[in-house]
Every structure is written in C-alpha cells, then in structure tokens.
Amino acid sequence: MIVRVRTAAVLAAALLVASVMVAVPTASAAPSCSPTSSPTDGLAGDDRPVVLVPGWRGSPLQDTRTELEKRMNTGWQYLLFDYRSDSDEWAASEAVAGCLANYLYAVSERHIKAGGDGRVFVVAHSMGGLALRFAVQRGADPPPNAPAGTSRQDIAWRIGGLTTLDTPHQGAPWGDTAYADFLDMVGETVGGLGPIPEANSRASRCLAAHTAGDGLPEGCAAPPYLPATIPVHQVEGAATVRRTFFGLPAYDMIVGGDGIVPSSSSAGYLGSASGGTKGRQVSIETVACAMEAPSLLARAGVKVGSRAGWAGTVIGGELGTLAQLWLDGDALDALQAGRADAALLELLALTYGFMPCGHQGIATMPEAMDSTVEALRAQAAAQPVTDVQMRNLQLPREHGCGFAAPEGQFDGALLSDGYLEDPSGGFIQVEDVVLADLDGDRVGDGIAHLVCSSGAGGTSSALVVRTATRRVFDLPYGAEAQEQLPNLDVYRVRGLTVDERRLVVDADGRRPWESTCCPGAQVEVVYDLGRGGPRFASATDVTPDPSGGVVATEEGFGPVRLGMTFAEAVDAAGSDLVTAAESGSCAIVQYTAGAGTATAIVPSDQGVVSVIETPEGTRTDRGAGDGDPLDVLEALYGQTHSTGVIDTQAGSAAYASTEEGGGDFSPGPGLIGFPFDGVALGPPSVGGIPGFEYCSGA
Amino acid sequence: MARRGGSTPAARRLSLRALVLAPAAVLVLAAGVLTWWLLTRVDTPDSVAQPDTPLTAARAQQLAELMTSGDEGLLRRALVLPPEQPLEPSLARGLAGMQLDIDSETYEPTSEETATVEATTTDPAGSRTDWTLGLLLTDAGWQVVHTVPREDS
Numbered sequence: 133m134i135v136r137v138r139t140a141a142v143l144a145a146a147l148l149v150a151s152v153m154v155a156v157p158t159a160s161a162a163p164s165c166s167p168t169s170s171p172t173d174g175l176a177g178d179d180r181p182v183v184l185v186p187g188w189r190g191s192p193l194q195d196t197r198t199e200l201e202k203r204m205n206t207g208w209q210y211l212l213f214d215y216r217s218d219s220d221e222w223a224a225s226e227a228v229a230g231c232l233a234n235y236l237y238a239v240s241e242r243h244i245k246a247g248g249d250g251r252v253f254v255v256a257h258s259m260g261g262l263a264l265r266f267a268v269q270r271g272a273d274p275p276p277n278a279p280a281g282t283s284r285q286d287i288a289w290r291i292g293g294l295t296t297l298d299t300p301h302q303g304a305p306w307g308d309t310a311y312a313d314f315l316d317m318v319g320e321t322v323g324g325l326g327p328i329p330e331a332n333s334r335a336s337r338c339l340a341a342h343t344a345g346d347g348l349p350e351g352c353a354a355p356p357y358l359p360a361t362i363p364v365h366q367v368e369g370a371a372t373v374r375r376t377f378f379g380l381p382a383y384d385m386i387v388g389g390d391g392i393v394p395s396s397s398s399a400g401y402l403g404s405a406s407g408g409t410k411g412r413q414v415s416i417e418t419v420a421c422a423m424e425a426p427s428l429l430a431r432a433g434v435k436v437g438s439r440a441g442w443a444g445t446v447i448g449g450e451l452g453t454l455a456q457l458w459l460d461g462d463a464l465d466a467l468q469a470g471r472a473d474a475a476l477l478e479l480l481a482l483t484y485g486f487m488p489c490g491h492q493g494i495a496t497m498p499e500a501m502d503s504t505v506e507a508l509r510a511q512a513a514a515q516p517v518t519d520v521q522m523r524n525l526q527l528p529r530e531h532g533c534g535f536a537a538p539e540g541q542f543d544g545a546l547l548s549d550g551y552l553e554d555p556s557g558g559f560i561q562v563e564d565v566v567l568a569d570l571d572g573d574r575v576g577d578g579i580a581h582l583v584c585s586s587g588a589g590g591t592s593s594a595l596v597v598r599t600a601t602r603r604v605f606d607l608p609y610g611a612e613a614q615e616q617l618p619n620l621d622v623y624r625v626r627g628l629t630v631d632e633r634r635l636v637v638d639a640d641g642r643r644p645w646e647s648t649c650c651p652g653a654q655v656e657v658v659y660d661l662g663r664g665g666p667r668f669a670s671a672t673d674v675t676p677d678p679s680g681g682v683v684a685t686e687e688g689f690g691p692v693r694l695g696m697t698f699a700e701a702v703d704a705a706g707s708d709l710v711t712a713a714e715s716g717s718c719a720i721v722q723y724t725a726g727a728g729t730a731t732a733i734v735p736s737d738q739g740v741v742s743v744i745e746t747p748e749g750t751r752t753d754r755g756a757g758d759g760d761p762l763d764v765l766e767a768l769y770g771q772t773h774s775t776g777v778i779d780t781q782a783g784s785a786a787y788a789s790t791e792e793g794g795g796d797f798s799p800g801p802g803l804i805g806f807p808f809d810g811v812a813l814g815p816p817s818v819g820g821i822p823g824f825e826y827c828s829g830a
Numbered sequence: 831m832a833r834r835g836g837s838t839p840a841a842r843r844l845s846l847r848a849l850v851l852a853p854a855a856v857l858v859l860a861a862g863v864l865t866w867w868l869l870t871r872v873d874t875p876d877s878v879a880q881p882d883t884p885l886t887a888a889r890a891q892q893l894a895e896l897m898t899s900g901d902e903g904l905l906r907r908a909l910v911l912p913p914e915q916p917l918e919p920s921l922a923r924g925l926a927g928m929q930l931d932i933d934s935e936t937y938e939p940t941s942e943e944t945a946t947v948e949a950t951t952t953d954p955a956g957s958r959t960d961w962t963l964g965l966l967l968t969d970a971g972w973q974v975v976h977t978v979p980r981e982d983s
Contacts, residue, residue, distance in 0.1 A: 377897070377909065378951050378961060378977050380924040382917050425976055 165231035166218075168192070170211035172239050177247025179209040180292070180512050181239050185232065187258025187299075191216060196255065196297075199501040204508065211239060215263075222338040223259050224353040229266035230273070233287055237272030240290035249601060251292035253508055257495045258393070259339075261299025264291075265355040265405075268362070286529065288359045289603045293511030295365040295504050297494050298390045301355070301404040302397040303341040303348070341397070344406045357405040360526040360546060361602040363413035365507035367500045368398035369489035372422040384422070390491040408546050411524030415507065419499040421489035514600035516576035522565040523550035525580060525598060531606040532594025533560050533584035557587030560594075568630040571665040575600035579607070579635070581625050593625035595637065599665060609637045609657045613671035619643060620673065622655045635659040635666050641673065643759075652759055678727035678749030684816045685753045686790075686801055689744045690725030692732045694801050694819050696741045701732050718827030726750050733826050735799070742799035743820030750815040752804060758815045762786055765806065765813060777808055780823025784808045787821055797821050881939050885947055885965065885972050890934035893974065894949075900926030910966050910975045927954050932963065943967045948980070 169192075175181055182200070184193040192212035200210055213235055218227035236252050244250040254264050268291060271284035338352035345354025358364065369390030375382045389395045399416045402409050487493055494500045527533075527545035533554075545552065550562035563581045570577040582594040595607040613622040620641035627638045641653030653675045659666035682690050691704040698719045702712045705723035712721045719734040721741070728747025735742055751757030754768040766775050769788035776794060777786050787794050790802035797803065797820075805821035807814030820826060896908035902922045911917075929952040936948035945965045952958050964975040 376977070377921065377974065378925065378928065378930075378959075379979070380918075380921050382909075382911075382921050383915060 164227070165234060166214045166216065168214045169235055170213075172211065172242040175209060175239065175242045175246050175248070177243065179207055179248070180251070180253060180508075181243050181248075182208055182210045182253045182255055182508060183213050183236060183239060184210055185213045185254060185256040185260030185263055186215075187256075187260050188220065190257060190260070193255075193257060193495060195496045196257065196501070199496050199498075200255070200505060203501060203505045208508070213260075220336075222352060223262035223355070224266040224338075228263045229270050232263050233267035233270050233272045233284075236267065236290065237285055237287050240287065250290050251512075251601060252290055253292045253295075253511055255295045255297070255504055255508070256299060257297045258299055258491065261294065261296035261301065262355045264294055265358055266353070268358055269356045288362065289605075291358070291362050292602070293363045293365065293507065294358065295367065295507045295511075296398070296401070297367050297500055297504070298369050298393045298398045298491055299366070299401075300339055300393045300397045301366070302343060302400040303339050304393050304397060343403060355405060357401075357407055357412070359604075360411045360413075360524070361598070361604055363415070363507075363511050363602075364401050365503070365511070366399050366401055366414070366416045367494065367503050367507075368393075368395050368416065368418050369487075369491065369494040369497070369500070370395055370418050370420045371487045371489050372420065373487075374422050374424045376424045390489060390494055391487065392491045408548050410548050411521060411526070411546070417503040417507075419489050419494065419497060419503065421487055421493075421497070423487050514573060514575040517567060517578035517598050517600055519565050519567065519578075522567075522578040522580045522598060523562050524548060525562075525596060526604060527552070527560075527596060528604050528606055531582075531596055532608060532610065533582055533592070554585075554587065558585045559587070560584050563593070563625070564628065566628045566630055568635075569632075570597060570630070570635065570661055571599050571601075572662045573600065577665075579628065579630075581628060592623045593639070595625065595628075597665065603665075605665075607637075607659070607666060609639060609668075612668040613639065613641075613655055613657045616671040617641065617655060617673055620653050620655060622657065622671065626654070630661070632661070634661055634669065641675075679747075679751065680726055682726035682750070683753045684744070684746050684750055684757070684804065684818050686804060686818065688741075689730050689746050689750070689818050690723065692721065692723065692725075692730070692741060692744060694741050694744070696732075697739065698734045698741075701734065701741050716827045720827075733799075733820070735826055738799075741819075743826055744818040745820075745822070746815045746818065748815050752816050756788075756806070756816070757813060760813045761811070762808065762813065769804075778821065780821060781825065782807075782823035784810065785821050785823050786813055797824065799824075799826055881942055881945065881967050883967060883971070884939075885934050885937040885945060887934040889972055890932040890937075890947065893972065894930040894932050897925050897974070898928055898930050907970065908974055910968070910973045928952065944975075945972070949977070 184196055184200075186193050192214045194212065197210040197212060200208075213232060215228050215231055218225065218231075221227050223229060236254070240250040240252050243252065256264055268288050272287050273284060274282035337349050340348055340352070342348045342354065348354055371387040371389070371391060373385045373387060375385060389398060395418070397404075399418070401414055402412065488497050489500070525547045527547065529545070531545070547560065547562065552560040554560065561583045563583045565581070566579050567576050568579070569575065570579065577597060577599045580596045580598075582596060584592050584594055592610075595609055596604065597607055598604045609625070610622045614620065620643060622639045622641045624640040625637055626640060629636045629638075635658070637657040637659070639655045639657055641655040643652055653673055655671055656674045657671045658669040660669045661667075687693050688696075691706065691708070692701045693704070696704060698712070698721065701721040701723075702709060705712075705721060708724040710722040710724060710729055713719070717736045719736070721732040721734070722729050723732070724730075726747055727749035730747055731745045732741045733743040733745070734740060749758050751760075752768075756765045756768045762777070765786055765788060769775050773788040773790055774793055775786065775788045777784055778794070778797075779785075784807075786806045786808040787797070788804050789795060789797070794803070799820040801819060803819055803821070805817040805824075807822045814822065893908050896904045899905060900922055902917060902919075905917075905922045905925065930949060931952075932947055932949040934947065937945055938947070939945040943966060945967075947963050947965060949961045949963050950958055951961065960980040962978045962980055964978070965972045966975045
C-alpha cells in the first residue's frame with residue numbers, strides 16, 4: 133500500500149512537471165543514419181580506430197571518450213557513433229544495426245586507405261553491445277556504385293574486438309513487463325536517470341530477460357554470437373548498497389548488478405545465443421562499488437534539487453518505498469532471485485542513476501575505463517595463434533569444403549575439437565594444423581588442413597588460414613592451381629610445409645579419366661609469404677616419372693633395339709639382364725629398364741628382336757603411355773601414323789602404325805601397341821600389339 | 831449621406847482584438863493559477879497528510895534508549911529492518927558508545943506513515959554530529975528507516 137501511495141505521488145509529480153514545466157515536443161526522426169557520428173576522414177593509418185557506441189536513448193559517448201583519451205591517447209583514435217534519433221528501436225533494427233554496420237565499414241575502409249589494417253575496435257555501453265552483435269550479423273550495405281545485386285559486405289574480420297559496459301546480453305528483468313512503465317517514470321522523476329527505453333517501445337519489449345533467445349517476445353530477434361574470432365570483454369557493474377545508522381554499518385545489500393542490468397546479463401555473453409562456445413575469447417571484469425544508503429539518497433536529492441527545486445523532498449519521498457523495501461522480506465528475496473519488485477525497482481533506479489558502478493556511471497567509472505583500456509590493448513596486440521584455436525575455428529562463410537555457413541548463422545561453421553558436421557550429412561575434420569608466420573608480422577598464424585566429406589563418398593581438402601590479427605580466410609589452392617594446370621583437378625592436400633619465404637602445399641591432382649579413389653598426379657602449389665599473407669606463386673605437376681626417363685621409341689626401349697640378334701640383345705642388356713632363354717619358337721631376353729622389367733622377343737623365324745614389351749608406367753618418346761586416354765594417342769601420333777583399336781585374344785589393344793590401317797600388324801619397326809581397357813592405355817609394346825601371339829609353344 | 835449608427839472600423843478592430851485576447855488571457859491566468867496551485871501542493875508541507883500518531887517526546891526518548899542500549903534485540907525494536915536480517919555486531923556496540931538526542935520538536939511528517947526528525951550524536955571523544963532521521967510508522971510505533979547526516983552539521 134505504501135508503495136502504491138508513493139508511486140502514485142511520484143507518477144503524478146512526474147506528469148505535472150512534464151505537462152507544465154518541461155513540455156518538450158518529441159522529435160520524430162526518419163529512420164535514416166544520423167549524420168552526426170564522428171567523421172572518418174581524419175583517420176590515420178598508424179592509429180587504431182575505436183568506435184564508441186552508446187546505449188538506448190544514449191547520447192554519443194563523449195565523456196567515455198574523454199576518459200579513454202586520458203588513459204590511452206597516442207596511437208588510438210576514438211570515434212562516436214550516434215543513433216539517438218532511433219535508439220528506442222530494438223538493436224536489430226535497420227536504423228540501429230544497419231547504420232552501425234555501415235559506419236564500421238566506412239571507418240575500416242578509411243583506415244585501410246590511410247595505410248592501416250582496417251581493424252576497428254568497438255566499446256559499447258548497454259544496448260550498444262547488442263547493436264554491434266546484430267550489425268556484424270547483418271553486414272554493411274554494398275557501396276553506392278556497386279553493381280545491382282551485390283550482396284552485403286562481411287564486416288566480421290574488420291572488428292578487432294568488442295568491449296561491453298553493462299550490456300544486457302541476456303536482457304533485464306524489467307524488460308517487457310509492466311515495471312518498464314514504472315521504472316521509466318521513476319527515472320523521469322528522480323531526475324537525470326537518462327537513457328531508459330520508452331515503455332512499450334520495441335527496445336523495452338525486446339530487452340526481456342532471456343537465455344539464448346528463449347523468453348524473448350514475438351518479433352524480437354535474439355542477439356547472435358559474434359564470430360569466434362572477435363574477442364569480447366565484458367565490464368559489469370556490481371553495486372552494493374550499504375545500510376548504515378549514524379554512520380555505522382548495519383548490513384550490505386548486494387544489488388546484483390548495476391541497478392538495471394543484473395550481473396548474470398552484463399557478464400552473460402556466453403549463453404546469450406544459441407550455438408557452441410568453444411574457441412571464443414571472452415573475458416569479464418567486475419567493477420564493484422558500494423554506497424551507503426543515506427549517501428545515495430542525498431546524492432539523488434541534490435541532483436533532483438538542482439533540477440526542479442525539490443531539494444529535501446527526495447529523502448522524504450523515497451522514504452516510504454525504501455522503508456517498505458527494508459521491511460519487506462519478499463523484496464529482498466526478489467532481489468536475490470533477480471525478480472522485479474516495485475520497491476526494489478525504486479532502489480535499483482537510484483543505483484542505476486547515482487552509483488559509480490551503476491548503469492549510467494559505469495560509462496565513465498575509472499575502474500571500468502581502466503579495464504576497457506586494458507582490453508583494447510590486449511585485443512589490438514597480435515597474439516600467436518594456437519593449435520586449440522585452429523581446431524575450434526570459426527570457418528569463413530565461403531571455404532573450400534563446399535558448403536557455406538548459413539547467412540547470419542556463424543555457428544553453422546564452427547569447428548569443435550577439430551570436427552564439424554555438415555547439416556547435409558557430411559563432415560569437416562581437421563587433418564593437420566601448421567603454425568607459422570604467414571603474413572610477415574613476426575607473430576604466429578595458423579593454417580588448418582581440413583578434410584571434407586559430402587557424405588556421399590569421397591573426400592576433398594580445404595585450407596583455412598587464421599592470422600594473429602584474427603583474420604580468417606580460405607586458401608583456394610585448388611582453383612589457383614588449376615589456372616596453371618587446366619587438365620588437373622587439384623582437390624586433396626597431402627601435406628604442408630612452411631619456411632620463412634614460402635608455403636608449399638603438396639596436393640593430389642586428378643586427371644579427367646581418373647577416379648576419385650586413385651589420383652594419378654601430384655602437384656606442388658607454392659605460395660609466397662609476406663605482408664598481407666600467402667600469395668599464390670605457382671602450381672607444378674610433380675608426378676614422379678616411374679620410368680626414370682626411359683621412354684619407348686619406335687626403334688627400341690632402353691639398351692635393346694629392334695633388329696638386334698639374341699646375342700646382341702643380351703650384350704646390350706649387360707648388367708641389367710634378368711634372364712635370357714629360349715621359349716617355344718622364340719628366344720626371350722628380359723632386362724631391367726625404366727620402372728621395371730622389359731621383355732624383348734626374338735621370334736625364331738626372324739632371328740632378331742621384333743617386339744619389346746615395356747613395364748608399367750612406360751611412355752613413348754612422344755608422351756603416350758600408361759594411364760593416358762585413347763585420344764592422347766590420336767593427338768600425339770595421328771599426324772604421322774594411323775591409329776586405332778583392335779581386338780586380340782587378350783582383349784582390346786590400341787596401336788599407332790606407320791602403315792595404313794596398321795597394315796598386317798607384322799612385328800617390327802613402325803608399330804607401337806598398347807593394352808587398352810576401354811578407358812586408358814597401358815604401357816607400350818615396341819614393334820608389336822599386346823595380346824598377339826608371336827611365339828608358339830611358349 | 832447620412833451615416834448609419836454603429837462602430838467605426840477602428841473600434842471594430844479593437845473589439846475584435848478584445849474578443850480574441852480576453853479568453854486567452856483568462857486561459858493563461860487560469861493555467862498560471864493551476865500551475866502555482868499544483869506546484870505548491872507538492873512542495874508545501876501543508877499538503878502532506880498527517881499521521882494519526884505524531885512522534886512524542888517520550889517515543890523519541892525511547893527510540894534513543896533502544897538504539898544506544900548495546901543490546902541487538904532492543905536495537906531491532908527501534909529500526910526498520912527486514913525480518914531475520916543479520917546485523918553487523920559492531921552496530922549495537924558502536925551505538926552504545928554514543929549519546930543520542932532526538933529532538934521531537936523537529937518532527938515533520940512527509941506522508942501518512944513517514945516523517946523526519948532531527949537528532950544529534952555525541953561520540954566518546956565528545957565530537958557532535960547532527961542527523962536527519964527518516965521515520966516510518968509501523969505497528970510498533972515510529973521506527974527509524976535511515977539516518978542522513980545534516981549538511982550543516
């Protein structure tokens with residue numbers, strides 16, 4: 133009852149003042165971006181830009197800028213983002229998140245043009261922290277001169293870090309409740325409580341307490357996690373109201389927050405959105421303050437007194453509700469449980485407005501500013517990438533594994549302990565991680581070799597780089613290699629080696645006729661290392677030649693030539709001779725050459741070497757041979773020979789002959805045959821056709 | 831040409847102006863009076879409803895004795911406290927070392943159930959401090975809600 137009486141008095145008084153003394157018309161602004169944010173044209177490349185984002189109905193954080201400049205000026209430049217005219221909108225709105233994304237993009241671009249790395253740091257008070265989360269999810273609008281249909285610009289990599297000052301990551305207990313009205317009026321009455329969303333505004337409704345979005349009213353988008361590469365530092369105010377009598381402490385009342393945002397929310401980034409939390413760099417600093425209840429009341433009285441001539445009445449005015457609070461165990465229970473209670477809210481309003489670590493005070497509180505400066509320094513410092521970070525990597529939206537992170541759902545591509553399930557049934561697994569300086573800044577970066585499976589059989593590889601400056605990008609080794617090796621599908625990584633100058637990717641290449649199981653080519657893709665990261669240098673087919681350079685000609689293979697006698701062939705084979713014997717109507721000389729053992733056949737009716745069967749992996753001097761498709765034969769011999777395919781007792785065979793149509797395929801010079809399985813050629817037979825019987829009784 | 835009776839154009843303009851301005855003046859005056867009345871209603875103690883039971887000199891004396899008794903049980907009877915709220919042990923001890931004078935003549939109601947009163951403490955070293963006490967009328971009579979040092983003390 134007392135509360136109701138006091139509330140009525142407070143509301144009536146507020147209405148009176150509002151209607152009689154401070155009848156200021158409400159400005160209605162178009163939902164366009166405010167032109168009063170700090171200009172970006174003075175950015176220096178050597179300075180690190182910090183954008184200060186206010187909270188609901190907040191003015192640009194000029195006082196925060198002043199405090200930060202006192203502590204850390206050289207090398208830093210603080211810019212004020214202004215969205216006053218739309219700050220009763222929910223943080224996800226175009227007028228807030230959209231404008232912020234565009235502003236951050238503009239700052240980043242300007243920084244790059246000035247010679248910087250484009251990384252922008254954000255310090256956000258209250259709802260400003262939520263605005264940043266939505267802004268990164270949304271991305272920036274394409275430049276005005278971009279072609280129609282250009283998609284929004286990803287700004288995630290441009291954000292060097294976020295520091296939140298009492299941001300309600302998990303909402304606030306008074307959001308979307310009738311208490312929002314009450315608190316709003318108390319704020320107006322006590323005076324200068326400043327930025328509280330209008331009751332029933334979207335900002336007020338959407339600030340309902342929630343866990344990972346569960347509990348938000350309809351139409352309120354849940355704030356998404358930032359990509360894991362963006363470190364988040366949370367500064368939370370923790371107020372204690374100390375009750376005293378005649379200056380002697382009686383007991384402490386732990387407010388459990390800053391008067392409006394409970395600690396669980398202002399330090400509740402993790403758990404505020406759906407998705408995994410591994411690999412995220414999140415820190416919390418609690419800045420505490422305690423104030424004796426009489427001092428709190430006195431401070432409120434002075435403030436109100438100076439504003440509206442009510443000096444002295446506040447102590448009496450607040451007396452009833454505070455007395456009720458002190459008496460009412462339920463109110464204290466509500467405080468402990470984080471629930472709203474009318475008497476409690478009035479105390480919280482005082483805390484909010486008048487305590488150093490209260491919601492308003494924290495934006496300039498010395499301890500909070502110290503913590504912010506420390507966080508900025510840590511975020512700006514390039515830290516060597518770790519193996520754990522690489523195995524819990526936030527993949528870029530587009531990466532070589534073929535499926536993209538769903539728009540706006542960063543956790544759709546978040547590796548967890550080196551593994552990620554593709555929603556379509558496949559998976560991504562970290563095969564290997566290499567840590568090295570890839571961008572020449574002398575701080576270790578990381579490159580992850582990912583094995584990708586679509587779930588339909590077969591695997592491919594992707595390479596994802598994360599730099600110490602937290603930029604994450606795909607290394608399109610396959611596409612870049614194919615520019616130089618158009619007949620090869622370079623699709624699978626076998627290994628990575630890095631030295632100071634270059635990164636070498638050893639990869640499998642597949643020729644068009646080869647199946648995914650058995651790639652025939654090996655490719656070396658080389659990247660030069662230096663400022664800016666790996667730059668593609670070359671791709672080379674380094675498939676080992678099994679023949680050791682020994683090729684089949686129309687005259688012979690290795691030391692043995694067509695037309696040699698048996699004895700001459702044995703002599704020519706020399707130490708490479710394996711066997712020399714008669715077999716049926718032929719004499720056979722086997723000798724080592726190229727990748728294996730060749731067989732020279734001396735039919736007795738001819739008395740000289742007429743056919744030489746070469747070992748696997750052998751090619752002709754024109755380049756046709758084991759593994760090639762039939763059209764290679766046509767391409768290489770078609771101008772000077774007749775080519776074709778004939779059936780033999782052992783299956784099909786292809787040939788190139790100096791005689792029209794192959795003549796009668798008599799063994800001897802001018803004829804080269806190949807086993808042909810319908811897909812690819814086998815090793816050549818010099819002077820003969822594989823499958824033809826040249827020796828009887830063998 | 832004979833002129834027909836009636837006002838001159840100048841007189842007509844005057845009466846038209848009076849017709850417009852007079853109600854406006856009345857409205858401004860009424861708004862001013864209303865504003866003055868509303869403001870003085872809030873600021874003037876006369877507009878505050880009076881408690882049924884004023885703070886007597888005897889109750890003021892009793893409150894002072896309870897608070898300086900050194901006994902926590904007695905101290906609790908003088909203070910507005912949540913039930914079961916533990917107190918710093920030093921509170922009762924510290925208050926016991928003080929001399930407390932509550933001046934019931936300064937009693938000033940702020941609502942049907944609240945009031946303020948001036949008090950003075952003298953510590954063992956003889957140092958004096960003036961306070962404004964916030965009071966709440968409960969079933970146990972007037973109790974102390976808080977004690978705010980007076981700026982002029």
